Amino acid sequence: MATVRDRLKSMIARSAQSVAGYRELEAEVKIDLDIPRNSGHGDYATNFAFALAKRLKQNPRQVASEIVANLDDSDGLLEKAEIAGPGFVNFFIRPSAWHEILREVLSAPGKYGRLEAQEGPMVQVEFVSANPTGPLHIGHGRGAAIGDVLANLLEARGCRVQREYYINDAGNQMDTLGRSLYYRYLQELGENIEFPDNHYRGEYMRELAREFIGERGESFRNSSLEDSLAVFTEYASRRIFEGIKEDLDVFGVRFDNWFSERELHDRDMVRKTIEYLRERGFIYEKEGAVWFLSTAFGDEKDRVVVRANGASTYFAADLAYHRNKFERGLSSVIDIWGADHHGYVDRMLAGVQAMGAGREAVRVVLVQLVNLLRGGQPVAMSTRGGEFVTLREVVDEVGKDATRFLFLTRRTDSPLDFDLEVAKARSNDNPVFYVQYAHARLCSVMEVARERGVEFDRDRATEETLHLLQVREEFEIMKLLGEYPEVVGECVRSLEPHYIPYYLHQLVSLFHGYYHDNRILSEDVELTKARLCLALAIKEVIGNALSLLGVTAPEKM
RNA sequence: GCGCCCGUAGCUCAGGUGGAUAGAGCGUCGGACUUCGAAUCCGCAGGCCGCAGGUUCGAAUCCUGCCGGGCGUACCA
Incomplete structure (x- = not known):
């Protein structure tokens, strides 16, 4: 059963058919129903006559009166429809129509507001996708909540949905991670060495080092960094990733698919994607590097995909990743990114188009950053810098429900001040x-x-x-x-x-x-x-x- | 410098593709429990919707320019 709103809307649409010239404009002139602030203006109101009159170069009141005159209310939905002001049409719904809503809500427990599952294409929501270099922080939590809920909402509208997490388990940062553990390992064993700058210095790395010692012993003390790096990298990323999964679980977020960036490299997908784009004429060489012609699709400048030193860029992997999505048959992808990646959107969408997908095949939702405060004072939030509050800590103290609700009560577009003291102290409020x-x-x-x-x-x-x-x-x-x-x-x-x-x-x-x-x-x-x-x-x-x-x-x- | 996002009540924020008299929460102040849950309810106060132009029947909303914030501007990820 359709809602009162939908029934009214289609009634207006039918009526408008009788207005000369409407049929040609039907696709452009949308029927919009407002709920007026002033109840004297009815239960619903539309400014439809204005929009139509403008296109037809007619008087809005004239158009409005034609629409009203031709309303076919065979269901008895309306008590009356009035023309008001310069051309508003105000609709007064017959009170008994509201009672029918109760029957609809009660007739199918858990189903109201949901549409039947449809056969249409799968929608993929990719979110969180945090690097496995440290625990999730509160910013990731916001993205997790929004992605999870958008996926729920899409399902409620009848879409088939896949939730995916892209694991950036390749590239320099993985080496940095392995080295970070190696140095902490040596320190924990009493070696007097300095921890290098620009490495992951968080307390969790010390804990990992202690656990590593417990599991694997001290035998790596005497092996060189070069020889043991792979072991440390594997251990650190695996353990951190396990922690991320656990944190997500506690936060009530689940995924259908975990996609590994490393797999792209192992399967040579990055190189193949670049070749694929080259065949399509979007790749060229300059200054020793390989470039993608993203300006062909409105990006402000072209982007490097293979550096002069022969290593491919993160962007190249992301191109391969999105190509892989299309190869998996996905035609509708929603990427949820932190707003600090906004400069990245144009090049990604350029890539999508260069691969022959429509620009609308990928939609990017930018989630503004979370400013973490403690009693009004900003808290540093750098993964490498070390001092930060994890999502887990916040959830443990504030609670999953309150944390999620706070994240979801703002536009994704809007930066969020999350004050720990306020969130905790007012938890009952x-x-x-x-x-x-x-x-x-x-x-x-x-x-x-x-x-x-x-x-x-x-x-x-x-x-x-x-x-x-x-x-x-x-x-x-x-x-x-x-x-x-x-x-x-x-x-x-x-x-x-x-x-x-x-x-x-x-x-x-x-x-x-x-x-x-x-x-x-x-x-x-x-x-x-x-x-x-x-x-x-x-x-x-x-x-x-x-x-x-x-x-x-x-x-x- | 250039690009994206954002300036709405004391504070934190909502205000579909322009609509009629601008909305909540918190905070302030004042009221309401013998009752199905007072973690609730009712009321008062609080606004040049950053500023200035423009578009039109109509602008918080669209356009331009300023002012003020955040973010981005890598052959990092």
Whole structure:
């Protein structure tokens, strides 16, 4: 069943068919429904007549009146439609239409707001992809939460989704990592050597060195760095990567696929990709290096793929990686990157196009950085520098739910100040608890209803019963429940999850106010049933939305 | 210097592809528990939407230029 909004929208579209000249413009002039701030302007309003009139060079009010005159409301959805001001059309929905929403929410537990799985192409969401050179920090956590939730949202809209993590387990940094462990190893064994600059000096490297000694002994003390580097590199990256997986698990993030950069090199995919691009005319040599002609697709300058010293660049591997995605049959890829990589977007999209994929085959979501604060003071966050707070520490202290909710309550586009002291100290005052409390409260009401022996069948509420819901707040809530699928859809359209937390806050706020002024369980048996339906529907939507966010919906707290 | 993102209430932030009187949370101040959960609710105060132009029936939203922040500008990853 379609939402009230969708039904109204298609009713307008049908009506507009009768406006001369609309058919030619149908694709360009979208029908947009607003919920007016002022309830005197109806339940929904559209400025559609303005847009259409402008294209047709007609009077907006004239167009509006034609649309209104031709509305075919065979379902009886409307109470009335009015033309207002210079050409707005305001729609007043027949109140009983809102009651139908409850039936829809309650008819399929866990399904409301979700679309049936579709056969369309798989969408891949690639996220986190942190180098295995240190534990995940809080910035990775934000990317993890956003990627995970975008994947959930896509699934809710019926997409098949694959979650992938790209492991940068190749290149200089791996050698640096191995050397870092080697030096810490020697230090732990009492050797008086200096730890070199520009290496990974975090405390976790000392711990790894101690564990290495425990497992592998001291025999590497006398072997040269050259001889043992591979051993240290393998050990460090493997152990760190295990830690990353564990941290993600604790944070409630799972992946379908872990893709190794090293594998690309081992299978000679980097060189083959460069040759592939060369055949297509996008590769040339200059100053001893091999260049990719990314300016052909709007990048500001061409990019090196093989350096003069013969080593390929990280970008070359990324080209090979994306080519591999296409070879796997993916036609829709969402890359989630830290905003500090924004300068990288143009060249990557150039590469995508050079490989013959459409520019829209890869969408890049830039997640702004997290400024970690402690009592208002910035905390240094460099992996090599050492002193930083890990995602794990934050999750252990603030909690998975609150951390995720905080990450998701802002546009991905917007930098985030995450103050540890504030997050910890106010943990009971966090917006997430406001929402969770409503859920727990609703569960509690259900429990009391059961104890009192209220007979109530969620699937069998009659129309007459539901129509007992006539309080203003009840209509507001039902109407908002009806908007939920639209909110999920908007998140997917914009690749912005933050609409969900804001929606939840709005819904829960209405509920708390309603709950305060009205008794759900009363002597009036039929009204009680009706209100239990409403309560259950609210609980259902809160639960569904929280599950999309990967936040638990507690029955007690 | 150039490029991308961003300037909205004291603070932290929302404000689909321009819509009617600008919205929350926190904080301040003042109220509401004998009841289904007060981790809640109700109310007051708080705004030249960075500045200046432009586009039009209409601009927080689009364009230009300033001012002020963040990030990026590697033959690093």
